[in-house]
Amino acid sequence: MKNGNGGINYLNFGKTSFKELFYQQLLLWIPIWNEEQLTDEYTNYRSRFQAEFPRIYQSITTTIQHTSEMLVLQYSQNYQNLIDNLTVSLHDNLWKSEFRISNLIQSTINLINSKIGTSQNNPLTKTHIVRYHETINIYIGNFLSSQRNSIGVILEVFDDEYVIVVFPLAQGISCKKVVKETVYFNIYGSHPQKKQFPLQNASVLTVHKTQGLT
Incomplete structure (x- = not known):
């Protein structure tokens, strides 16, 4: 027979009811231990912890170290790529074009002068x-x-x-x-x-x- 009680469905077979078995699974039984039982439980827990902790700690340390090394390696590689690009760029722009320091300074001055207007090519709307x-x-x-x-x-x-x-x-x-x-x-x-x-x-x-x- 299928019955309902508080939204819980259960089956009755004659005098045997599974409702009691169902509620027993929901109960949280609080054990009453004496001092000897508590000592034994703590000893077992401590021994398991001492056996497992070094392995877990070593695994975490290895993972962190590997991750850090990978980040450093990637940064170093990116930095080296940047240096290589700068070196190639400077080499192409300066030495292959036969620039020298004096020519570079004069080229910089010419570039600045080309970007700055003078009174000859600007309307005199400002006076000072x-x-x-x-x-x-x-x-x-x-x-x-x-x-x-x-x-x-x-x-x-x-x-x-x-x-x-x-x-x-x-x-x-x-x-x-x-x-x-x-x-x-x-x-x-x-x-x-x-x-x-x-x-x-x-x-x-x-x-x-x-x-x-x-």
Whole structure:
């Protein structure tokens, strides 16, 4: 007969039931050992551990050592391949082309010069130019002297009424007369005014300091 009890199916044959046998398999019997039995069990476990541990340890050590040696070998081979490629490349580019140190330096200079623009082949939208060895023009990022954000040097001050400012241009030095302008403010509804030069200190010539000049 097939019956069900709590989702477990079992068979009854007369007076013999397999349900009890099934539940007996699920029980966890906790053994009650005396001190002698515990000592024997510990001794057996320790002897098995001492017999098995050296073999397992040696196997793990051998595996790790082999893996490390393979990694080192692969790295060394890759490094050697890199050195060989560099050697062949340098040999092909320098010696087979009959380059020498002096020719290499001159070739490098020519390459740099070919990558840097000068005032002859670029529009003069920027004015402040730094000359390096009289051959390379580096544009800092300033505008023309007629626009704001230009960088110049105050040459003379005349009775606090106007100043003479010089601006470096590609074609030379340009002098401009800068007079005071009336500046209006709005402070809590009032509108004070003040005359001042439209100039601002530029202590260091860097791009981020020229962006906020007025």
